Amino acid sequence: MIPMKQTVTIRKAGELDIWGKPSFGEPIVYPCRIDASTKRIVQVNGQEAIAVATILIKSLIPVGLSDQIEWSDELGQKHLKSPLTIAIIRDFSGKPLFTQVVV
Template sequence: MPLIPLKQSITITKPGEDDGWGGTTPGEEVELSARVTETHEVVTNQHGDEMTSTARIYVDGLADVTYADTVLYADELGRTIDKEPISIAPVRGIAGASLLTKIHL
């Protein structure tokens, strides 16, 4: 059972194969229940650079999300956010187990 209510859903698209033109084709798509908060905040990415995040997403457990993936979220009005993650971090409980994964887009 998740720590917080996960009423929204996101779609994670894994990178596919090399298309021969310097890009990749879309790969496997995974849909997850999530808690999405649309907000603007400054976060630090995996290289230590400060960037502005437009959404904070929580998913249950330790999610299989990488910086090469594309995360798609559509709100109730049909507006979409389709970006690669800026920051991915597990949220651990007092016993050290991963309770949630926090993703900034």
């Protein structure tokens, strides 16, 4: 199996405030694997973006494109991003094995 030695904090987006910005819920911490690499991707809306990391979290987790993803790298730098793409990786029977979040 894939080792999950890092952690990521996810804050679910809530209702919009008077300026149209979402409020965020309580942080939930998940063990994960983070592969940092810069690459160009195409988002769900068809726009191109630059991704800085791919996060692999075991099982199916509730994460949306408006949520906040926070993690620290090996150099101690904190990162706070919103997902660019979200994918569910399944086994041959259709059971969800991992949630892949590209930020």
